[in-house]
Amino acid sequence: xxxxxPLSFDDRAGPAPRRRLRPLAVLAAxxxxxxxxxxxxxxxxxxxxxxxxxxxxxxxxxxxGERWVWIMAENAAYTAxxxxxxxxxGASVGLVLAIAFAHSRLLERGLLPYVVxxxxxxxxxxxPMVVVWLGTSWFSKAVIAAYLxxxxxxxxxxxxxxxxxxxxxxxxxxxxxxxxxxxxRLRFPAALPYLFTALRIxxxxxxxxAIVGELPVGSRFGMGVVIINAAQYYNWRPxxxxxxxxxxxxxxxxxxHAVAAVERRIVRGRSTASAF
Amino acid sequence: MSPPIIxxxxxxxxxxxxxxxxxxxxxxxxxxxxxxxxxxxxxxxCGKSTLLRIVGDLVEPSTGTVRVNGKAARQARLDxxxxxxxxxxxxxxxxxxxxxxxxxxxxxxxxxxxxEARPRTLLRLVGLEAFAEHYPWQLSGGMQQRVAIARALAxxxxxxxxxxxxxxxxxxxRERLNLELLQVSDETAATVLFVTHSIAEAVFLSxxxxxxxxxxxxxxxxxxxxxxxxxxxxxxxxxxxxxxVTTVRESxxxxxxxxxxAAPPDxxxx
Numbered sequence: 001x002x003x004x005x006p007l008s009f010d011d012r013a014g015p016a017p018r019r020r021l022r023p024l025a026v027l028a029a030x031x032x033x034x035x036x037x038x039x040x041x042x043x044x045x046x047x048x049x050x051x052x053x054x055x056x057x058x059x060x061x062x063x064x065g066e067r068w069v070w071i072m073a074e075n076a077a078y079t080a081x082x083x084x085x086x087x088x089x090g091a092s093v094g095l096v097l098a099i100a101f102a103h104s105r106l107l108e109r110g111l112l113p114y115v116v117x118x119x120x121x122x123x124x125x126x127x128p129m130v131v132v133w134l135g136t137s138w139f140s141k142a143v144i145a146a147y148l149x150x151x152x153x154x155x156x157x158x159x160x161x162x163x164x165x166x167x168x169x170x171x172x173x174x175x176x177x178x179x180x181x182x183x184x185r186l187r188f189p190a191a192l193p194y195l196f197t198a199l200r201i202x203x204x205x206x207x208x209x210a211i212v213g214e215l216p217v218g219s220r221f222g223m224g225v226v227i228i229n230a231a232q233y234y235n236w237r238p239x240x241x242x243x244x245x246x247x248x249x250x251x252x253x254x255x256x257h258a259v260a261a262v263e264r265r266i267v268r269g270r271s272t273a274s275a276f
Numbered sequence: 277m278s279p280p281i282i283x284x285x286x287x288x289x290x291x292x293x294x295x296x297x298x299x300x301x302x303x304x305x306x307x308x309x310x311x312x313x314x315x316x317x318x319x320x321x322c323g324k325s326t327l328l329r330i331v332g333d334l335v336e337p338s339t340g341t342v343r344v345n346g347k348a349a350r351q352a353r354l355d356x357x358x359x360x361x362x363x364x365x366x367x368x369x370x371x372x373x374x375x376x377x378x379x380x381x382x383x384x385x386x387x388x389x390x391x392e393a394r395p396r397t398l399l400r401l402v403g404l405e406a407f408a409e410h411y412p413w414q415l416s417g418g419m420q421q422r423v424a425i426a427r428a429l430a431x432x433x434x435x436x437x438x439x440x441x442x443x444x445x446x447x448x449x450r451e452r453l454n455l456e457l458l459q460v461s462d463e464t465a466a467t468v469l470f471v472t473h474s475i476a477e478a479v480f481l482s483x484x485x486x487x488x489x490x491x492x493x494x495x496x497x498x499x500x501x502x503x504x505x506x507x508x509x510x511x512x513x514x515x516x517x518x519x520x521v522t523t524v525r526e527s528x529x530x531x532x533x534x535x536x537x538a539a540p541p542d543x544x545x546x
Contacts, residue, residue, distance in 0.1 A: 167366045170334050174360045174437075175383045176353055185379065189370045267370070 049239045054246065057239040068240070072226065072247045079210050079223040080251050082138050086145020087206040087255075091199060093146065094153025101154070102161035102187070119151045123209065128216040136218040144213035145206040152198040152205065160194025161187050196263040203255040211248060223248045279346060281435060281467050282308040282331055287340035288492075289326055299492035300326045304340070306486060306495060308469065310434070313461060315470045315478035317524065318488030324471045325439050327493070331469060332360055332437050345434060356384060358435035359428030359466075363443050365420035367412035373399065373423050374408045380430040398426035401460060418449040425457070429464055436461065438470045442477065451509070454480055458507055475528070479520045480507060487527040497527040 031051055038048050045053070058069040097115065101108040127144050134140035164187065172182045214224025223244060230241035289301040300323035308314050316324045329335040331342055333353040344352035352358065359380075367376045377395040386394075399405045402422040412420055421441055428436060442450040454477060461468050472478050478485045485499045501520055503511055511517050 165366065167362045167364060168368070170329070170362070171360065171366050172383075173334055174332055174353060174358070175380050176356055177383045181383055185382070186368070189368070192370070 046235055046238045049242055053239040054242045057237070057243040068243065072243065075221055075223050075226050076247050076251055078138070078221040079141075079207065079214065079248070080255070082141040082210040082213070082222065083145050083206045083251065083255060085138070086142035086147075086210055087149050087202060089142060090146030090149025090206060091153050091202060094150035094198070094202075095157060095195070097150065097154040098157035098161060101158040108158070115151065115154060118147070123148060123212050124215075127212050131213070131216045131218065136216075136220070141210045141213035141219075141222065145209035148205040148209035149202040152201040153195065156194045156198035157191055160191030163194070164190065192267050196259070196267060199259050199263070200256055203259045204252040207248065207252040207255060223251070278310060280307040280343075281310040281312075281345055282306070282469060283343045284327075284331065285341050287327070287330060287337045287342060289323065289330065289335065290338045301330075301337075302492035302494050304494050308467060310467050311465060312484065313458075313468045313470065313482050315472055315482040315485045316488060317472055317475060317478045317485055317528070318493060319490050319528070320473065322488045322490050323493030324488055327488075328437055328439050328469060328471050332358060334360075352435075356380070356431050357433055358437050359431070359433040360437045361421070361424050361428050361439065361441045363440040365412065365417075365424040367420055367423055367427075369412050372409050372411055373404060373415070376412065376423055377426045377430055380427060384431055386431075394430060395426070398429055399423075401429070401463070402426045402456065416449075418445055418453060421445065421453065422456070425460065429460070429466075432464070434466060436466045436468045438468060440471050440473065443472070443474075450474075450477065451512075455507075455509060457481065462506065475521055475524050476512070479503075479517060479524060480512060485524055487524060496530070499524050499527065 034048070034051060037043070038050070058067070058072065060068050062068055062071050097111070101112070123144065126147065130144050130147075131140045134143060168186060168190070169182070172186055177185070210222065211224040211227065213219075214222035215228055219225050226244045227241065227248070230237070230244050234241050284304055284306050287301060287304040288299070291298045291300055304327060306314075316327060318324045326335055330337045331344060331349060333342075333344075333349040342349040345355075345357040347355070347357075367373075368379070371379070374395045377398055378391050381391045381394055396405065396408070399408055402425055404419060404422055404426070407415060407419065412423065415423070424441070442453050445453065457468075458481060460466075468481075470478070470481060479499075479501055480503075482501050483505075485501060486495050487497045487499065488494065489496045499520065503514070503516060503520070
């Protein structure tokens, strides 16, 4: 039986082992530019610490005697959990809004300005209020993460649900499909690539949201708290803040790839652009 | 004489937009008997696709009435009395070939056993059983259109509506699919209404060819194709075939503006 490999848009894709090495090569290049720039412009440590100082910070003992690698890991886990819950919450709200918009132009025209307005208000201004309303628990952080998550999903998915091939709709009509059948068998699956594009954006936005949610006074855990503390002591220990940034970025990258992996499983049989 | 399976009386259609009104069809009447193979040929923009879609109740006529399978066109659509094939295959790319063919059976709520068995039978009919689990984008254009034909046949419709189904394919694939289509329409005893702008294709396939005028389209002339059935590839070289092609071409040429448009280059050879 003939088999065909799914096509990849990435024509440069070499054999698998070499492809896996590519991120490492990029990492090496970044390190070279970092250290090179630091040497070239004679940047002092408080402007740009050495990479080994940042990595070394993970091994330093904190005030409680615990090594920073564990302190970071605990707080990262806390932030990641808030992000995931906020992401799921926001994606659900975004999806419901998108479906509502796709079904009713009137609803879209009425609500969309407020949805857009919600995103133009700086999240930093809203976060303290949400914390006041909902308390300093993980839940208020998840809500803030959801606040950043739902918007891309709403906008992209509403668009995807509308972007329909005319003949694909005509076919459904010719087959006397009910509106529900058209939605379940055509509109929703056809819009899935749009949904996942939005979810990839939302995955990283939800991490930002959770961290911002941890900044207001009263929070005790999470990368936001680590970042606030590290910023206060920046002049003494600049590497600590850089390490916190690195960890926060890793949470976002991990989350992005998790969504991309789910996408590859669900949007099966379609030649989607690969994540990298 | 049995009642016609497709009947249009005084059908017209005007499209209105901000740019103004466009009269696509004017006073079209036609009558097609069961098991006929009728082609509609005409220049681009003559409204032949619109006419097909009016028969399928995908477009509403502005004037006139259409009866399909003894019912109003709308009722025939709701009863799934026809299968339709478009110029593009319109396959859902998240479904395998089998799942695409199964779609009409799902929508009609057919029992599980039929949903399993019928796609297998149909894929054998169109010679694609080896590709049952492939995705549409893994197939060539000709194979994709075969899947579309199999899907159109899923619910045993008495009528097939085909809107330039082979227009996007190369000449060799098109001729092979012409033969396969004749076999399929014989085996399924379906009445076929076939829109094309290839004169040779219309003559080779049809029992009658309806020639349409440019916009606003109406049926200018009906040419009865008296080539013997079943048709075989050799007939494309027969004298009678060329006579009929010439007749159809001359009907189109009556308006010199569309002669250039309607005659494919291969038909200009002496």
